[in-house]
Amino acid sequence: MQSIIEVKNVTKKFGDFVAVDNISFEINKGEIFAFLGPNGAGKSTTIKMLTTLLSPTAGTLILDGHNVEKDSNKVRHSFGIVFQDPSLDDELTAYENMKLHGVLYSVPKELCNERIKQLLSLVELWDRKDSYVKEFSGGMKRRLEIARGLLHHPKILFLDEPTLGLDPQTRNHIWKYISELNKNEGITVFFTTHYMEEAERIAERIAIIDHGKIIASGTATELKSKTNTASLEDAFLSLTGKVIREEEGSPVDRMRMRRNAWNKR
Amino acid sequence: MKTIYILWLRQLKRYFRSRSRMIGSLAQPLFFLLSLGYGFGPVFKAAGQGSYIQFLVPGIIGMSIIFTSIFSGMEIIWDRQFGFLKETLVAPVSRFNIMIGRTLGGATVATMQGVLVFLISLFIGFKPIHWGLVPLAIVIMLLSALLFTAMGTAIASRLEDMQGFQLIMNFLVMPLFFLSGAIFPLAGAGLLGKIAQFDPLSYSVDALRSLLSGISQFGIGADFCILAIITFAFLALGSYFFSKIQI
Numbered sequence: 001m002q003s004i005i006e007v008k009n010v011t012k013k014f015g016d017f018v019a020v021d022n023i024s025f026e027i028n029k030g031e032i033f034a035f036l037g038p039n040g041a042g043k044s045t046t047i048k049m050l051t052t053l054l055s056p057t058a059g060t061l062i063l064d065g066h067n068v069e070k071d072s073n074k075v076r077h078s079f080g081i082v083f084q085d086p087s088l089d090d091e092l093t094a095y096e097n098m099k100l101h102g103v104l105y106s107v108p109k110e111l112c113n114e115r116i117k118q119l120l121s122l123v124e125l126w127d128r129k130d131s132y133v134k135e136f137s138g139g140m141k142r143r144l145e146i147a148r149g150l151l152h153h154p155k156i157l158f159l160d161e162p163t164l165g166l167d168p169q170t171r172n173h174i175w176k177y178i179s180e181l182n183k184n185e186g187i188t189v190f191f192t193t194h195y196m197e198e199a200e201r202i203a204e205r206i207a208i209i210d211h212g213k214i215i216a217s218g219t220a221t222e223l224k225s226k227t228n229t230a231s232l233e234d235a236f237l238s239l240t241g242k243v244i245r246e247e248e249g250s251p252v253d254r255m256r257m258r259r260n261a262w263n264k265r
Numbered sequence: 266m267k268t269i270y271i272l273w274l275r276q277l278k279r280y281f282r283s284r285s286r287m288i289g290s291l292a293q294p295l296f297f298l299l300s301l302g303y304g305f306g307p308v309f310k311a312a313g314q315g316s317y318i319q320f321l322v323p324g325i326i327g328m329s330i331i332f333t334s335i336f337s338g339m340e341i342i343w344d345r346q347f348g349f350l351k352e353t354l355v356a357p358v359s360r361f362n363i364m365i366g367r368t369l370g371g372a373t374v375a376t377m378q379g380v381l382v383f384l385i386s387l388f389i390g391f392k393p394i395h396w397g398l399v400p401l402a403i404v405i406m407l408l409s410a411l412l413f414t415a416m417g418t419a420i421a422s423r424l425e426d427m428q429g430f431q432l433i434m435n436f437l438v439m440p441l442f443f444l445s446g447a448i449f450p451l452a453g454a455g456l457l458g459k460i461a462q463f464d465p466l467s468y469s470v471d472a473l474r475s476l477l478s479g480i481s482q483f484g485i486g487a488d489f490c491i492l493a494i495i496t497f498a499f500l501a502l503g504s505y506f507f508s509k510i511q512i
Contacts, residue, residue, distance in 0.1 A: 051355050053512045077357040087348035091279045103271040104356035
């Protein structure tokens, strides 16, 4: 099997805070990989490093044969991403947001229009295509965001808690579509989620990260037998403990908090 | 090319859809024109400087351009806060093209704003010295707009949230405007006149004044060359900072 994502000894620090602590893993071409962990474990920071938004403090990341830091332009050609937090332009309509994405990713015009219709219908937003995004509810924005992420068919698809706050029907539709993409076009899928049953059902391989370190990885069955538990949720809890994590902000929020605290002195 | 076009179009759409912003950014220059223009007019005339409206209008055009441009450049902070910036930063297009698209869009908006102020000023008694020179004045407006949009982009690329925005408005844009000779003649202003030589807006205002009103301090040739050089410098700086953005 050929690996398409290689992460070697990667560390990311924000000041004194170590968000990601010397992690390494590989993901094979065409695999569906779930990256699980409690809040603030380092999932999103890892995704941001893999998608060229943050540079690591130490270590190397290779995506589709290119070094993420040195060849970031080439790397950007090989992936697509659905972010955890919103990334739509509120002042544009749903259709314009899709169209803009299509142009940025040079999806051929005809194909682009065809897919926009298909995807907006999938997430049940086709009849709202000309409404401004600022008029949308949170769930609608989430759905639009996913539709947009699926508009171009990249080699690797990153999904950072894509189905958060969506009803089971929509979640089901979306995962079905993604599985088909994975099967028909061999797209590698890297996703994070807090719904353990989703990870168990969809992911071929799972890694669990906590306090910036990968503490376990393998198939759902392997993780369950290793921890002697009946479900992935129990396996997850036995590995990461039952203590509720203090909800930490994103690295940016943290920096902002620190700076504000400093400014107010 | 398509990237540049689509991001340029986005800036224009955002501008035309935000009525309050359009009205607000026209009201301010209008108030300046009316209050300063009519208020200081008689004093200016008595001092033997001629018509104050003829003198003031190019300055107010410059003002509306610098405000709109820096604001457009700094929209990056908004996009960062609302998340849209990420969408463009992970796209497989060069960050240089993204920056150029945004900057051209912001500069186009600011130039239109400048032209609108020019048109309004015709109603309150402004007369350009020669209509044939108006297109050249528009070129100067565009060049200045590019300069200040790139400046806004460069600054906003280094800022994380909107709190820095007020700071920039008060400690950069206001001084740039007041020291530029937009509202008073630089000749004979002593130290102020010397400081103004380090203000890029002085050259925009001077160029516009020489093309529209026939009054010049530095000469149109010098104005144009200096503006062109500073514009390229800020475009380079802006695209460098933009390419280094981390989220």
